[in-house]
Amino acid sequence: MSDKSSDPKKINCAKKMRDIMTTYYLDAMTAEQNNKQVAWITSGGPVEPLVAMDIIPIYPENHGAMIGASKMGEDLCIKAENMGYSSDLCSYARTDISIGGLPKPDMLICCNNICGTVLKWYEVQARYYNVPLFILDTPICHTRYSPEVAKYVRAQIDEYIIFLEKITKRKFDYDKMAQVGKLAYESQVLWQKVLNTTAHKPSPMSAFDAFFFLALIVTLRGTQIAVGFYKDLLAEMRQRIKDGISMVPNEKHRLLWDNLPIWYRLKWLSNKFSDHNACLVADTYTSAWCGAIKYTDKNNFLDSIAEAYTRIYLNIGVDQMANQVLDMIKFYDVNGFVMHSNRSCKPYSFGQMDIMRIVREKTDIPVLMIEADMVDPRNFSHSQVETRIDAFMEIIKQRSR
Amino acid sequence: MKEIKIFHNALKDVSALASKIKENQKKIIGYLCSYAPEELIYAAGFHPMRLFSSKSDIILAENHLQTYCCSLVRGILEDSLSGRLDFLDGTVFPHTCDSIQRLSDIWRMQGRYEFFADVILPAKLNTQSARTYMVDVLTRFKKDLEAAINREITDADLQKSIKKFNLIRSNLSKIYALQSKKPGIIKGADLYAIVKGSMIMDKDEVANLLPVIVNNLEKTDAPETKGKRIVLTGSICDSPDIYSVIETAGGIIVGDDLCTGQRWFEGLTLEDDAPLVAIAERYMGRMICPAKHSSPTARGENIVSLARKNKAAGVVFLLLKFCDPHAFDYPYLKEFLEKEGIKTLLIEIDDQQQNLGQLSTRFETFIHYI
Ligand code: SF4
Ligand code: SF4
Numbered sequence: 025m026s027d028k029s030s031d032p033k034k035i036n037c038a039k040k041m042r043d044i045m046t047t048y049y050l051d052a053m054t055a056e057q058n059n060k061q062v063a064w065i066t067s068g069g070p071v072e073p074l075v076a077m078d079i080i081p082i083y084p085e086n087h088g089a090m091i092g093a094s095k096m097g098e099d100l101c102i103k104a105e106n107m108g109y110s111s112d113l114c115s116y117a118r119t120d121i122s123i124g125g126l127p128k129p130d131m132l133i134c135c136n137n138i139c140g141t142v143l144k145w146y147e148v149q150a151r152y153y154n155v156p157l158f159i160l161d162t163p164i165c166h167t168r169y170s171p172e173v174a175k176y177v178r179a180q181i182d183e184y185i186i187f188l189e190k191i192t193k194r195k196f197d198y199d200k201m202a203q204v205g206k207l208a209y210e211s212q213v214l215w216q217k218v219l220n221t222t223a224h225k226p227s228p229m230s231a232f233d234a235f236f237f238l239a240l241i242v243t244l245r246g247t248q249i250a251v252g253f254y255k256d257l258l259a260e261m262r263q264r265i266k267d268g269i270s271m272v273p274n275e276k277h278r279l280l281w282d283n284l285p286i287w288y289r290l291k292w293l294s295n296k297f298s299d300h301n302a303c304l305v306a307d308t309y310t311s312a313w314c315g316a317i318k319y320t321d322k323n324n325f326l327d328s329i330a331e332a333y334t335r336i337y338l339n340i341g342v343d344q345m346a347n348q349v350l351d352m353i354k355f356y357d358v359n360g361f362v363m364h365s366n367r368s369c370k371p372y373s374f375g376q377m378d379i380m381r382i383v384r385e386k387t388d389i390p391v392l393m394i395e396a397d398m399v400d401p402r403n404f405s406h407s408q409v410e411t412r413i414d415a416f417m418e419i420i421k422q423r424s425r
Numbered sequence: 426m427k428e429i430k431i432f433h434n435a436l437k438d439v440s441a442l443a444s445k446i447k448e449n450q451k452k453i454i455g456y457l458c459s460y461a462p463e464e465l466i467y468a469a470g471f472h473p474m475r476l477f478s479s480k481s482d483i484i485l486a487e488n489h490l491q492t493y494c495c496s497l498v499r500g501i502l503e504d505s506l507s508g509r510l511d512f513l514d515g516t517v518f519p520h521t522c523d524s525i526q527r528l529s530d531i532w533r534m535q536g537r538y539e540f541f542a543d544v545i546l547p548a549k550l551n552t553q554s555a556r557t558y559m560v561d562v563l564t565r566f567k568k569d570l571e572a573a574i575n576r577e578i579t580d581a582d583l584q585k586s587i588k589k590f591n592l593i594r595s596n597l598s599k600i601y602a603l604q605s606k607k608p609g610i611i612k613g614a615d616l617y618a619i620v621k622g623s624m625i626m627d628k629d630e631v632a633n634l635l636p637v638i639v640n641n642l643e644k645t646d647a648p649e650t651k652g653k654r655i656v657l658t659g660s661i662c663d664s665p666d667i668y669s670v671i672e673t674a675g676g677i678i679v680g681d682d683l684c685t686g687q688r689w690f691e692g693l694t695l696e697d698d699a700p701l702v703a704i705a706e707r708y709m710g711r712m713i714c715p716a717k718h719s720s721p722t723a724r725g726e727n728i729v730s731l732a733r734k735n736k737a738a739g740v741v742f743l744l745l746k747f748c749d750p751h752a753f754d755y756p757y758l759k760e761f762l763e764k765e766g767i768k769t770l771l772i773e774i775d776d777q778q779q780n781l782g783q784l785s786t787r788f789e790t791f792i793h794y795i
Pocket of ligand 2: 495496497498521522523524525660661716745747748749750751
């Protein structure tokens with residue numbers, strides 16, 4: 025990644041973010057001593073009511089990403105397989121089920137807007153920890169957000185609050201909720217702005233940086249900390265643009281990435297593309313945490329989150345996903361599209377081939393699909409991926425001549 | 426029994442079966458999941474038909490679904506793309522697993538058949554709001570069907586349909602109960618043909634045949650077999666060979682928790698309630714599929730009680746490779762069963778191909794050991 029100390033391209037906010045994340049994990053680890061309750065929540069779940077209730081949210085998926093990045097994925101996946109979990113299951117789930125290591129939850133909050141996997145995964149944890157499980161069921165919007173879905177999800181937001189009141193034995197604080205909602209909204213807007221800065225040529229950061237800076241919008245959404253941080257990050261990006269600092273020194277080619285990162289190969293991939301003077305300027309993954317802000321009403325947060333949380337990127341039809349990809353191709357003005365076909369994540373990966381076809385029909389940019397897995401390196405063939413990237417970059421170079 | 430023969434024959438050639446159905450002016454609506462509201466489809470005058478993969482080589486579906494998608498989903502897409510399902514007038518996709526959800530998108534974008542509907546049922550089945558939503562979704566589906574046929578579906582239509590399905594379901598339950606009581610009176614392959622046939626054949630024909638079979642079985646004495654009692658669990662089992670292999674190895678299938686078995690037909694729809702509410706109630710109360718939630722331990726308790734009720738010596742897990750919902754449940758179901766002293770065997774199947782030789786050795790070892 026971009027944080028080698030000798031590197032002039034280094035993003036200063038990276039250290040700040042590490043510190044914030046360390047504090048956050050320390051808080052979580054000591055929650056019990058401080059009489060705070062801990063909720064495990066899925067990455068796409070509505071965390072804001074937890075923040076309003078002063079409950080510490082923990083994201084096993086974020087932990088999964090950290091495990092992947094620190095290359096512990098393989099061992100933990102094998103451990104899960106020895107427990108009887110098939111090697112074909114999502115590697116975030118497999119690592120989480122096998123490692124433990126996170127602060128014990130007092131409750132589990134599972135929102136199935138990202139996949140059906142989380143439903144099963146949280147059932148596993150509900151049995152293991154024997155704690156209450158709340159499921160926010162957000163029916164997939166293949167073609168539309170229907171009135172019956174709106175009614176159903178809205179009703180569940182109230183059920184969610186009742187659930188929290190019951191477990192904490194405290195009244196829900198609607199005023200605090202309104203504040204938290206505003207902060208959540210603000211941080212999402214800021215995050216979108218940060219991501220938008222990469223439309224500049226050359227790009228001040230890359231998707232690899234976005235994968236890293238994503239952690240806060242996931243874990244600390246709804247707090248002043250996140251708002252403050254993304255303000256700083258945005259300012260830094262704007263300054264970099266002013267100073268002409270780009271992440272890839274000789275940015276000639278701009279690429280769009282699809283699906284989760286390949287956590288255990290980030291650095292290698294980053295260097296690989298950089299060596300070809302290519303920058304992954306944007307991705308479909310990190311923008312998922314601000315893609316639905318258009319449905320959020322910051323002054324009427326609770327009413328609007330039903331829609332915002334239901335209509336996120338993974339919970340819509342493949343044709344709508346393709347439209348978003350086409351928009352991104354245009355907005356970031358990319359000349360290549362790299363798709364990670366991720367064995368772990370079926371809702372993200374199935375349909376990719378149709379998106380690829382649509383992109384080929386509607387644009388003239390080359391598309392590359394690489395087979396891998398976000399955490400389990402056993403499904404990654406280094407030499408094959410390298411050859412394919414090289415060949416892909418050759419095509420892009422020829423076209424830009 | 427000649428009635429059972431009719432089921433076997435029907436399975437031999439699905440397109441021939443489809444043409445016969447179409448001769449009677451019926452349009453065919455295909456579906457892939459046991460949560461498809463068949464009563465509604467039938468009440469609209471359509472023939473609801475469960476789709477199975479013809480297990481042909483995957484060629485065209487390679488352009489749409491990666492190899493790590495389950496063989497059922499890939500196989501059915503292949504059938505559609507290659508024209509083998511051209512007899513369909515439409516399809517219905519209830520909410521199930523992630524793979525079927527994406528298949529629904531791919532299918533819709535292909536637009537091969539006249540009618541298409543997603544029936545996005547709730548994933549959790551244990552709350553009042555989910556119950557209300559379920560009825561809302563069924564109401565919407567009814568409207569979609571009405572738009573397609575250009576007439577209203579009346580309560581009387583629905584009640585007639587519900588009666589028909591109740592008749593089919595209750596007779597299938599009786600056949601299973603008889604097999605459990607007098608193990609071996611019906612061969613596994615016959616059981617398979619009857620259940621699968623009931624999902625695809627003309628409903629009136631099925632409703633006529635099943636009571637005759639029940640009647641005959643009631644009069645049949647239990648055979649002198651000493652097979653070990655086996656319960657199957659998993660998603661689908663679309664291979665009659667597996668049944669015969671189990672029998673040859675010394676087992677007798679006395680019950681199942683399969684999506685193409687008891688999970689599909691158990692439980693009746695109340696006949697005098699408001700029809701859509703009654704259909705919703707049946708889904709809420711039915712033996713649960715792992716893609717749905719009612720409690721973290723619902724399926725574990727269910728499989729234990731099913732195994733106990735049928736005095737199973739062993740439970741065989743037939744799990745389709747790459748099927749996430751079932752794979753997630755396997756470790757705990759196994760643990761629940763073993764705590765009760767019930768032995769388990771895991772067989773990972775690929776709908777596309779089957780190595781029977783290897784399977785039979787594994788079954789023999791297992792059945793010998795239980
Ligand atoms: S990686 Fe995919 S399957 Fe796994 S938890 Fe995330 S969305 Fe679900
Ligand atoms: S077998 Fe499993 S993965 Fe395949 S369609 Fe059925 S539930 Fe989905």
